[in-house]
Amino acid sequence: MVPTETQFDWVAEDRRWKIQGGSLCVETLDGRKASCYGLTGLEQATIADDGTVLGLTWKAGELPNDSVGKLLSWFMDKLYDPPQAVPCETPKRANAVNAHLQELLAAYDGREI
Numbered sequence: 001m002v003p004t005e006t007q008f009d010w011v012a013e014d015r016r017w018k019i020q021g022g023s024l025c026v027e028t029l030d031g032r033k034a035s036c037y038g039l040t041g042l043e044q045a046t047i048a049d050d051g052t053v054l055g056l057t058w059k060a061g062e063l064p065n066d067s068v069g070k071l072l073s074w075f076m077d078k079l080y081d082p083p084q085a086v087p088c089e090t091p092k093r094a095n096a097v098n099a100h101l102q103e104l105l106a107a108y109d110g111r112e113i
Helices: 067-079 091-109
Strands: 006-012 015-020 023-028 034-038 042-047 053-058 085-087
Touching: 006 091, 015 091, 042 091, 053 091
Parallel strands: none
Antiparallel strands: 006 015, 015 023, 023 034, 042 053, 053 085
16 A cells, blocks of 8 residues: 655755655645656666765656657657656655655565665
8 A cells, every 4th residue: 555645745945845645746835836746657766975865767658659659758758757856955864765765666566766
């Protein structure tokens, strides 16, 4: 079972970041723009050298190599842009978020990131 409550919630670089349920959510501090990304699409997470930033790699979607696939690919490139880096501000938070991501993905399908 995937938890539905907020596991982590913090502010960094003028954004509110949340790990909530099976998603990574980011929103502007004024609440005008918010996006959530399903963590099952996450392929790899690494902690940067300074220990405060998580580098994220997301799986590319499999689309057919025809006109419909090309159109969908264009739309996905414009609309779906998950963060490649998540500022955590402290090594303690970066390690805790990374550990949670590992546990969550193991619960989904046994992968390790």
